[in-house]
Amino acid sequence: MANIGKSKIRVPRKVKAGDVVEIKALVRHPMETGLRKNKKTGKKIPAHYINMVTATFNGATVMEAEWGAAVSADPYISFFLKVDKAGTLKIVWKDNKGGEFVGTKMINVQ
Amino acid sequence: MSKQWIEKAISRRGLFKSLGVITASAAVLGIPQKGRAGDDVDALVAKTMGSGPMEEKRVTIEAPIIAENGKVVPIKVMVDHPMDADNFIQSIAIFVDKNPIPMAAKFNLTANSGKAQVAARIKMGKTSKVRAIARTNTGKLYAAINEIKVTIGGCGG
Numbered sequence: 001m002a003n004i005g006k007s008k009i010r011v012p013r014k015v016k017a018g019d020v021v022e023i024k025a026l027v028r029h030p031m032e033t034g035l036r037k038n039k040k041t042g043k044k045i046p047a048h049y050i051n052m053v054t055a056t057f058n059g060a061t062v063m064e065a066e067w068g069a070a071v072s073a074d075p076y077i078s079f080f081l082k083v084d085k086a087g088t089l090k091i092v093w094k095d096n097k098g099g100e101f102v103g104t105k106m107i108n109v110q
Numbered sequence: 111m112s113k114q115w116i117e118k119a120i121s122r123r124g125l126f127k128s129l130g131v132i133t134a135s136a137a138v139l140g141i142p143q144k145g146r147a148g149d150d151v152d153a154l155v156a157k158t159m160g161s162g163p164m165e166e167k168r169v170t171i172e173a174p175i176i177a178e179n180g181k182v183v184p185i186k187v188m189v190d191h192p193m194d195a196d197n198f199i200q201s202i203a204i205f206v207d208k209n210p211i212p213m214a215a216k217f218n219l220t221a222n223s224g225k226a227q228v229a230a231r232i233k234m235g236k237t238s239k240v241r242a243i244a245r246t247n248t249g250k251l252y253a254a255i256n257e258i259k260v261t262i263g264g265c266g267g
Binding site for chain 2: 020021022031033035057060061062063064065066067068069070071072073075076077078079080081082
């Protein structure tokens with residue numbers, strides 16, 4: 001798959017200190033379960049999926065997700081975060097083949 | 111003559127005995143086999159979320175009633191629970207009973223999350239029960255169970 005690991009993180013533009021904001025993120029990934037067969041050759045397509053997502057804000061872990069192969073391709077995730085001060089949100093996606101994809105986003109506080 | 115009769119009786123008794131054992135064991139084996147899929151998921155839930163009494167409240171699953179495409183089923187899980195430093199939702203997990211791998215996702219949150227709500231898109235092989243389980247940092251379990259109908263499966267080609 002082209003563009004594998006390309007990510008996009010969305011945060012609200014206007015954030016006040018103490019606000020609880022929704023973080024939305026997308027990453028390009030095939031999320032292959034390992035149960036699907038190639039129709040032409042009859043061979044199983046090897047599993048290739050993200051099994052760990054870690055979100056840190058200013059270095060502190062704020063959310064961690066353990067995923068199974070049942071998460072859809074190009075996985076979307078949304079979660080909430082209480083923002084006390086401006087900082088950098090970093091999301092790391094790790095897959096079962098050792099792939100690691102990183103996305104960062106600055107959260108500005110007004 | 112009488113000896114022969116006794117032998118026959120013994121073997122007959124033995125036969126009935128073994129038959130009885132077979133039917134009894136079949137009955138014992140038969141019952142768990144029927145409800146196996148559900149039992150497995152229950153065990154899996156206990157394994158990943160911890161066992162204990164579970165209450166079906168506070169958790170809401172927002173998902174379509176009928177998912178046209180099982181490859182992409184949007185699911186939002188909301189938990190009506192405070193997120194204080196000493197009393198918060200620690201994890202939220204989503205299970206699809208009839209998927210070959212029932213555990214779809216588990217989210218670990220912190221008190222800094224501010225709100226216990228997560229969303230993801232998952233694959234569903236066929237119409238199935240979907241469970242969302244939330245666990246507090248003190249070990250309380252809350253759950254919500256929804257049935258989502260799938261018209262086109264998302265597993266396999």
